[in-house]
Amino acid sequence: MVSLILSRSSSLSISPGNLMPLSIGYPTQRHAIKLYAGLSPVEAARLAQHAKQLFGIDRHDDAGEICLCLAAFTDANFDGYLRRSVAQGVFSPSLAFHRAPADVRDDLLARAEPDTNHRDAILKALVWIGDAAVVSRFARWREAPPAWRVSLYIPPRDYAREARG
Numbered sequence: 001m002v003s004l005i006l007s008r009s010s011s012l013s014i015s016p017g018n019l020m021p022l023s024i025g026y027p028t029q030r031h032a033i034k035l036y037a038g039l040s041p042v043e044a045a046r047l048a049q050h051a052k053q054l055f056g057i058d059r060h061d062d063a064g065e066i067c068l069c070l071a072a073f074t075d076a077n078f079d080g081y082l083r084r085s086v087a088q089g090v091f092s093p094s095l096a097f098h099r100a101p102a103d104v105r106d107d108l109l110a111r112a113e114p115d116t117n118h119r120d121a122i123l124k125a126l127v128w129i130g131d132a133a134v135v136s137r138f139a140r141w142r143e144a145p146p147a148w149r150v151s152l153y154i155p156p157r158d159y160a161r162e163a164r165g
Contacts, residue, residue, distance in 0.1 A: 036073035044076035052081045060090050067096040094124035105129050109137055113146065120152065123159045
């Protein structure tokens with residue numbers, strides 16, 4: 001059985017036949033990394049589905065923490081979570097987007113310029129995607145700086161350092 005911390009208020013106990021929320025305290029960072037890295041593909045898929053369900057009941061922070069760890073330590077597919085997250089205007093944690101599918105990337109690219117409230121988070125998510133379409137868009141913004149760049153703390157060209165730093 002593997003126990004995972006989802007947030008300060010909840011965790012999961014995963015065994016082959018069950019996925020049950022528990023409250024059990026805090027493991028060290030090293031233990032959490034080891035636990036997530038040791039998930040089987042089936043366990044990771046269950047956890048990704050659980051994150052999507054948590055997001056659906058407005059537990060965005062818990063869902064985001066799960067997806068952040070899944071993105072960092074597994075090859076789990078949580079495209080459904082990313083689609084739901086973007087549809088509801090939640091763009092963090094940005095690292096969770098690093099394997100986002102093309103439709104999620106395209107949605108983020110379409111939102112980057114008009115969405116004044118979330119532009120910073122959208123740009124960070126795009127940097128983590130980092131594919132040819134994203135690189136091309138950032139190059140375009142570097143060559144012809146958009147008027148909205150003044151609303152940012154740093155220019156768009158510096159987001160690679162910001163998101164990954």
